[in-house]
Amino acid sequence: MTSPNLPTHTPPEPAPATGAQGRGPSKTRNAALVAMFLAGAGILAYLGWSRPAQLRNLWASLTRPLSPALMAADTGPRPPADRPPWDGLVTLKERGRASMGIETTNVAPQTDPIRLELLGTSEYDSETLSQIRFMFKGRVDKVYKTVGQTVKKGDPLIDLYSTELAETKSAYEIKRIQWTYDKNLLDARKLLVQGQSIAQQLFAETQNSEMKSRREYEVARDNLLVYGLSEAEVEEVKGQVGSQKARMTLRSPADGIIITRDVVVGNLYDEDDTLLVIAPLDHLWVWGNVFESDIDLVHLGQSWEVHFPFLNHKLVGKVEYISNRVDPGTHAVRIRTSVPNPEGRLKADMLVRGLLDVPPVAGWTVIPRTALVVADRQYYVFVKVSGQADKYERRTVGVAQEKEDHVVVETGLRAGEEIVSVGSLLVAQLYDDLKTVQTGAPIGGGANVDER
Known part of the structure; x- marks a missing residue:
């Protein structure tokens, strides 16, 4: 007889059977594993038949032991104080360069001149332009040439009429007549003074008068030449009468072409007005x-x-x-x-x-265009470090000229140095990645492109 105050004991459920009836789930899992194994074997067999090279590379990568650097990386990041300092160099081993397509070459000295390509225009020589203008106030009666026409030296350009010119010619005539009179008087008194028929003082006064009138005549003649008259036209003045003295023809001072015309028949002009411009x-x-x-x-x-x-x-x-x-x-x-x-x-x-x-400059060098890297408005190349195997430094260079296939460098390189000529952007990316982590990269001594 049981006591009502005691808990009732429930017997444990029986364990699942271990016989054939209890092995259903395990059998299913085993069948799935076998199917997966057979599928993987089939894929490997297919790769071995169709792409044996890729299969060998995959197998080599799976079976190669980890490098010390990667084994160190697997242990987790090291504190910055424990990391070796980066020397600022990129390591490019021979097999790594070949796998990435990186090539190197030697820096060549500049031997050919730089050829600058320029655009421009032609222009008439402004230092030899002939500007046709009056040297006095006058009226234009005729214009012989217009823009675009060629002229020869001495060709007539403009007929003009000027009272100022007439006055200058008249003054010249007066001075010429006075000097002619004084010259003839001096010649006559030379004979008289030799025969002592006149006093020496009178002869001296005659000499002085002739000298003075000659100077005044020369000044009046020079004024006409300055006005643009030729020697022959000055000689013709003495035969001119009335309005003929007011007329003059301006002639071309040189061979050339009329490039500017700013003159109208019948208008008045003075010495400040440029009427025609002739270019050689x-x-x-x-x-x-x-x-x-x-x-x-x-x-x-x-x-x-x-x-x-x-x-x-x-x-x-x-x-x-x-x-x-x-x-x-x-x-x-x-x-x-x-x-x-x-x-x-x-x-x-x-x-x-x-x-x-x-011309070529001593010390300047020439490199392939593909060797140059541009970053932050600076030009760089990667140069092999002397005495250190497979080590390359990033070096700033000064560029004199960039062409499609080459670059002329004025500073930063010496002829004969070895530089990265193909694949410089890949090397620059390695450099930037290493610089980003500073000295925290798991590989020491620079970014490495090795035989792996």
């Missing part, structure tokens, strides 16, 4: 634009190959002038040369292309 055709100026960054490469006397592309015409000149002003819009400096134009084919304001030769 025997030569032209050529202006070129040099970028501000290249101006240190340009010097007076350098050879300049000038091309007129639309005429298929090429000339060679010398740099004659370098402007001391930088254009604020283009940041370019203008340079100038003179080119001959014997046939008159060249015109002003024509498009010009030029090649300016900059």
